Amino acid sequence: MKRLSSKNAPPLKYLKDAKGNTVLVKLKDGEEFVGILDFSDSTMNVVLKDCLELKERTGELKTRYGTIFIRGSNILFISLNYTHVE
Numbered sequence: 001m002k003r004l005s006s007k008n009a010p011p012l013k014y015l016k017d018a019k020g021n022t023v024l025v026k027l028k029d030g031e032e033f034v035g036i037l038d039f040s041d042s043t044m045n046v047v048l049k050d051c052l053e054l055k056e057r058t059g060e061l062k063t064r065y066g067t068i069f070i071r072g073s074n075i076l077f078i079s080l081n082y083t084h085v086e
Contacts, residue, residue, distance in 0.1 A: 019037050026079075030056045035051030044075055047070075050066070
């Protein structure tokens with residue numbers, strides 16, 4: 001099994017490679033958004049298409065959005081290749 005190291009691929013490369021995939025973005029204030037990653041940059045600003053906002057503790061649908069921009073400084077983490085079940 002090949003071991004991943006930061007020498008092989010920096011974390012932002014994984015984010016760049018996830019373009020077009022469904023991701024979960026959790027913000028520092030607890031909000032969660034699921035959508036198709038359309039754009040990311042070196043400061044982790046992201047644009048999500050076909051975005052859903054989920055309720056914080058239950059993961060239930062709260063609101064549907066088209067396209068949203070999330071500033072990287074507000075992001076706690078991003079889960080790549082996320083599968084959301086409605």
